Amino acid sequence: MSSQPLVEIRDVNFTYDARPVLKGINMTFHRGKVIAVMGGSGCGKTTLFRLIGGALKPTKGEVKIDGQVMHELDQKELYAMRRKMGVLFQFGALFTDMSVYDNVAFQMREHTDLPEEMIRDLVMMKLHAVGLRGTHALMPAELSGGMARRVALARTVALDPMLILYDEPFAGLDPISLTVVGNSIRRLNNALGATSVVVTHDVQESLKIVDYIYFIADGVIVAEGTPAEIQASDKPFVHQFVHGEMDGPVPFHYPSASYQQDLGVRA
Amino acid sequence: MPIVSSVKRVGHRAVDTIWRIGYSTRFFGLILLHSGPSFRRFHLIIRELFFTGVMSLIIILVAGLFVGVVLGLQGYETLKSYGSESALGTLVALSLVRELGPVLAALLFASRAGSAMTAEIGLMKATEQIAAMEMMAVNPIARVVAPRFWAGVISMPLLAAMFSAMGVFGGYLVGVVFIGVDEGSFWSQMQGSVDFQHDILNGVLKSFVFGVAVTVISLFEGFDAPPTAEGVSGATTRTVVQSSLAILLLDVILTALMFRGL
Numbered sequence: 001m002s003s004q005p006l007v008e009i010r011d012v013n014f015t016y017d018a019r020p021v022l023k024g025i026n027m028t029f030h031r032g033k034v035i036a037v038m039g040g041s042g043c044g045k046t047t048l049f050r051l052i053g054g055a056l057k058p059t060k061g062e063v064k065i066d067g068q069v070m071h072e073l074d075q076k077e078l079y080a081m082r083r084k085m086g087v088l089f090q091f092g093a094l095f096t097d098m099s100v101y102d103n104v105a106f107q108m109r110e111h112t113d114l115p116e117e118m119i120r121d122l123v124m125m126k127l128h129a130v131g132l133r134g135t136h137a138l139m140p141a142e143l144s145g146g147m148a149r150r151v152a153l154a155r156t157v158a159l160d161p162m163l164i165l166y167d168e169p170f171a172g173l174d175p176i177s178l179t180v181v182g183n184s185i186r187r188l189n190n191a192l193g194a195t196s197v198v199v200t201h202d203v204q205e206s207l208k209i210v211d212y213i214y215f216i217a218d219g220v221i222v223a224e225g226t227p228a229e230i231q232a233s234d235k236p237f238v239h240q241f242v243h244g245e246m247d248g249p250v251p252f253h254y255p256s257a258s259y260q261q262d263l264g265v266r267a
Numbered sequence: 268m269p270i271v272s273s274v275k276r277v278g279h280r281a282v283d284t285i286w287r288i289g290y291s292t293r294f295f296g297l298i299l300l301h302s303g304p305s306f307r308r309f310h311l312i313i314r315e316l317f318f319t320g321v322m323s324l325i326i327i328l329v330a331g332l333f334v335g336v337v338l339g340l341q342g343y344e345t346l347k348s349y350g351s352e353s354a355l356g357t358l359v360a361l362s363l364v365r366e367l368g369p370v371l372a373a374l375l376f377a378s379r380a381g382s383a384m385t386a387e388i389g390l391m392k393a394t395e396q397i398a399a400m401e402m403m404a405v406n407p408i409a410r411v412v413a414p415r416f417w418a419g420v421i422s423m424p425l426l427a428a429m430f431s432a433m434g435v436f437g438g439y440l441v442g443v444v445f446i447g448v449d450e451g452s453f454w455s456q457m458q459g460s461v462d463f464q465h466d467i468l469n470g471v472l473k474s475f476v477f478g479v480a481v482t483v484i485s486l487f488e489g490f491d492a493p494p495t496a497e498g499v500s501g502a503t504t505r506t507v508v509q510s511s512l513a514i515l516l517l518d519v520i521l522t523a524l525m526f527r528g529l
Binding site: 079080085106111 | 387390391394395396398399400401402403404405406410
């Protein structure tokens with residue numbers, strides 16, 4: 001295994017409609033690790049996720065994966081890179097006109113010349129890894145939210161990717177599904193020797209499974225460290241986020257005129 | 268100031284319209300460019316042919332029968348006053364093959380299959396299925412759009428032909444079976460006056476052009492739909508409205524070119 005980091009994000013800035021979303025982000029994701037990128041809603045997490053996937057180009061700086069600068073790749077090279085990546089979308093994004101089996105087999109059929117018997121074995125192995133071998137004949141509409149997320153996870157790792165990106169994998173799950181999905185992320189990462197990037201705002205679940213955490217707020221990294229360092233952190237933002245406090249550096253009230261003024265009451 | 272804002276609004280709409288025409292033309296070019304894989308994996312087109320063509324059959328056949336019956340009734344009443352009832356077959360066949368078959372079948376196709384295509388692709392986009400495909404290094408234009416385009420283009424002339432055939436049967440049913448027009452003259456006059464190249468092939472060509480227009484509009488609207496419930500419903504409405512107008516406009520142009528020799 002190479003000692004060179006798999007993902008290097010160097011001084012990345014991204015501006016959307018003249019509004020700066022990311023401002024000078026630097027991150028390094030080492031091979032074999034599970035990394036969480038956290039922050040409140042609208043902090044720029046999803047933008048960063050799309051930059052890593054090559055769906056967006058940075059206004060300044062670069063995202064390098066396996067030594068290649070993503071925004072310098074042409075479409076053919078980008079697609080070649082994406083074949084080595086797996087992406088789990090927030091609500092799974094399963095193809096609703098295909099069965100569970102066909103969803104997991106999709107990339108194998110698109111990108112390989114494997115015979116159908118071998119594809120069948122591989123699909124069953126992937127579904128077995130997420131505990132859903134018995135659902136192979138079902139349609140996505142017949143699955144619960146947690147099951148759909150696990151099938152999507154099986155599809156994400158169908159071609160044994162070297163980098164797996166997770167966009168809010170814990171959103172809207174019940175406690176059991178949450179634990180199952182969390183454990184699956186860690187287990188699959190270890191089994192595949194991959195690198196996983198989990199973009200999330202679920203602190204407690206992430207702290208259990210990740211190796212390193214970055215906190216983003218207002219487009220900049222405000223804190224980073226191992227789960228133990230983050231839990232022990234006395235930085236106000238991290239403390240508020242980890243303990244879910246209502247008020248702090250992230251205020252409860254949206255900026256507005258004074259309350260008295262809005263109610264027409266003299267101070 | 269209201270004048271300035273009105274001018275601004277008109278300007279914005281004009282720019283937006285031009286942008287959409289350019290974008291949809293580029294989209295059409297991309298479909299053609301990425302059509303190769305669809306033909307190499309023809310089962311993808313066959314599957315879409317079922318959804319766009321076979322599933323539209325009932326509405327096309329029933330509508331064709333009704334239109335043929337009405338043509339038979341109206342045509343008989345008009346021709347009777349000139350003592351030319353025997354020309355009923357000619358009137359029904361020419362009206363259907365040249366005009367009503369391609370146009371009405373295309374309008375029904377736009378409402379039934381076109382709107383379904385827009386809604387399906389719009390929802391695929393809203394639920395990130397298109398983005399997921401992109402991230403799996405699979406080009407959605409080649410995998411999702413091109414098979415639907417070719418299925419629409421192939422099924423449209425076939426549906427129009429079935430519409431016309433059913434219409435002729437409807438005209439026969441009301442004219443010959445119920446009213447009593449002579450069966451021999453009904454068929455022989457039809458056979459003598461309908462020219463294969465001038466009438467039938469031109470009708471097929473019309474329905475092919477309508478098929479291209481309706482399918483491109485439907486797919487483009489779905490692909491361009493904002494990923495929200497409102498966005499998809501708006502796109503579906505636009506598909507039906509724009510397809511219907513495009514069919515009628517193209518019909519004017521094609522009829523002028525084909526039958527008036529302009």
